[in-house]
Amino acid sequence: MKFDTAAIHIGQEPDRETGAVIPPVYLTSTFAQLEPGKTRGYDYTRSGNPAFDRLGATLAHLEQAEYATVFGSGMAAVNAVISTLSSGDHIVAEENIYGCTYRIYDQVFKKFGITISYVDLSDPANYPEIGKQKPALVWIESPTNPMLKIIDIEAVANAAHEAGTELLVDNTFASPFFQNPLALGADISLSSTTKYINGHSDCLGGVVCTNSEDWNEKMIFAQKAVGLNPSPFDCWLISRGLKTLAVRMKQHQENALKITDFLQSLEETDAVRYPFHPSHPQYELARKQMRGGSGIVTAIFNLPFEQVVKLISNLNLFSLAESLGGIESLICHPASMTHASIPKAEREAVGITDGLVRFSVGIEDADDLIEDIQTALKNL
Numbered sequence: 001m002k003f004d005t006a007a008i009h010i011g012q013e014p015d016r017e018t019g020a021v022i023p024p025v026y027l028t029s030t031f032a033q034l035e036p037g038k039t040r041g042y043d044y045t046r047s048g049n050p051a052f053d054r055l056g057a058t059l060a061h062l063e064q065a066e067y068a069t070v071f072g073s074g075m076a077a078v079n080a081v082i083s084t085l086s087s088g089d090h091i092v093a094e095e096n097i098y099g100c101t102y103r104i105y106d107q108v109f110k111k112f113g114i115t116i117s118y119v120d121l122s123d124p125a126n127y128p129e130i131g132k133q134k135p136a137l138v139w140i141e142s143p144t145n146p147m148l149k150i151i152d153i154e155a156v157a158n159a160a161h162e163a164g165t166e167l168l169v170d171n172t173f174a175s176p177f178f179q180n181p182l183a184l185g186a187d188i189s190l191s192s193t194t195k196y197i198n199g200h201s202d203c204l205g206g207v208v209c210t211n212s213e214d215w216n217e218k219m220i221f222a223q224k225a226v227g228l229n230p231s232p233f234d235c236w237l238i239s240r241g242l243k244t245l246a247v248r249m250k251q252h253q254e255n256a257l258k259i260t261d262f263l264q265s266l267e268e269t270d271a272v273r274y275p276f277h278p279s280h281p282q283y284e285l286a287r288k289q290m291r292g293g294s295g296i297v298t299a300i301f302n303l304p305f306e307q308v309v310k311l312i313s314n315l316n317l318f319s320l321a322e323s324l325g326g327i328e329s330l331i332c333h334p335a336s337m338t339h340a341s342i343p344k345a346e347r348e349a350v351g352i353t354d355g356l357v358r359f360s361v362g363i364e365d366a367d368d369l370i371e372d373i374q375t376a377l378k379n380l
């Protein structure tokens, strides 16, 4: 079955009892048992609910996975994976990982004796670090945030397996429509379903997909025992959003390409990055492992800090907000938002300059989005 069809039908069969085409949501914390210990398959929502199973079935299929476990947020999914580690375990992570993943290692799990080191895994010359450091897990994202670096998933998976360890890929930015890390050799594909998978910026969720029975058991345990379960209603919303993932992603990509061309034509930009634009330094690698470039475009404006802040404030269609992957366009200025607490010199060392702006291009008409940027620049 093709992706677009599976996103609508797998796990989403009409209700057996009533024929309701949209399966109902069971807003219940607990389930009546037939006799002590004998259930109809569910006992308590922290350890399972039909909405978790339906969403999990769709996501497993789309990620080309045997198993998918859903969680209350992307960070709950991250927490679920890290909670399986033990004191003394080490992680090798790509140096450009999501800020809150960095924070949970640094401020929560470090206290429990789990160590992490950051390596530039976009450079194959650094692969031997994996063998040297003997990590319990290698952790990458591709494309990365906000620099949109592409990491060679297949090559890093091979390097990890040769070193006797496993690879986790945070697939949030690409979504399963454009990239399937497990098919490229990764052991775990994790996503924040808050972003493209739900796509409507109205709830949070996370998922861990794998072909390993062992990892699946650990994830089911984490869902119920660590209390990382989602809400049944949020799963119902995410299942609804997921049905249009294919059409949304095609439009995100079409708009992002137009915005990239437009931004590159401006005198006010020094560099514009989009993984599926021939100007991206890793365009060939992006095409090797992805089917499309998603909806994030990063631009470096050659304007002073105050002017960049003014430009962003002048926009009407791009809301200034954290998050990404929704149908509506958003804009983020890492230097004054997500990375504001990091000293300027440190920030710039990882590429977060004052002029760097991240666009999460929505599915509005691209001409309207371009006009909005043009007007904002005119009014500086």
Ligand SMILES: *Cc1c(COP(=O)(O)O)cnc(C)c1O
Residues within 6 Å of the ligand: 073, 074, 075, 076, 098, 100, 141, 145, 170, 172, 173, 191, 192, 193, 194, 195, 204, 205, 206
């Ligand atoms: C947003 C995000 C997360 C965390 O997801 P939440 O749903 O916000 O908890 C993890 N990884 C990446 C790459 C993200 O963009």
